Amino acid sequence: MTAPKNIDLEISAHADQHASLRLWLRMLSCTTLIEDKIRQKLRDEFNTTLPRFDLLAQLEKNPQGLTMGELSKRMMISGGNVTAIVDQLEGEGTVVRQIGETDRRSYRVIMTPSGRQSFTRMAQVHEEWIVELFADLIEQDQSGLNDLLGKLKTSIYQNSNNAMAETE
């Protein structure tokens, strides 16, 4: 089976475009394909969404809980969206809002024990999905890809800072 055209961003790349742009469109296309598979599987197998999964992943790394502002920053989504996701998770008993001891107007979102249990299961299966999607790349390829993406990350920080310095 070939890629459904409508989700293949790489077809945007004309032959006369710069190699870096074609490379970027290929990378964006791979990322979008994987995210799309993960979204679909989370819906089909756990009846949940990627933002809900991502929010739980944040709480798993922060057992002391996070404020709405911290969640909004870490997930790079608006406060309104965080509220909607937390409401859904609270409704299913996965998280609770814990009122602050010193400031009763403030609260942190923490995972419930049953939330932690179901997240652990989802995270394991999520990891298996990723392993499957990357399965045709031998260890050497995965390690090579990892190194090149490391270089790319350095390049992004380096060159976006240069560009920012120039405009300041």
Add this chain to the structure above:
Amino acid sequence: MTAPKNIDLEISAHADQHASLRLWLRMLSCTTLIEDKIRQKLRDEFNTTLPRFDLLAQLEKNPQGLTMGELSKRMMISGGNVTAIVDQLEGEGTVVRQIGETDRRSYRVIMTPSGRQSFTRMAQVHEEWIVELFADLIEQDQSGLNDLLGKLKTSIYQNSNNAMAETE
């Protein structure tokens, strides 16, 4: 300068996680960083958004225009969101809704000549931004990354189809 922690998804990767998962989080992190830079630059330099830019890119490849349904499919966003973006672009004179000749209830969205002109300029500058962000990767690295992402893309199609076949 180091990465602002809140936008560095790679910190999600614990040392004990499978190499493929760490690789995926690094890839997602690079993609998010680049998209974030592009969003910021589109806003600062052209007072526009990534979805508006992406919609114009679709119309540039389809000079005969696209229906709202086609735009929704190609951009993988809801019909309501497409309507909102088309309204904004129509307001600035970049696109028009063209009523169908045979079916007056249907219409296609097409770029205006001034829309095409401003998109061409934006696309050139967008390409320069990408070239800058990838600048520290020598040609051999870019070509190697391109090949490995090609393998990954094949792997995604291969293994997501296998997984689907198993559950059918």
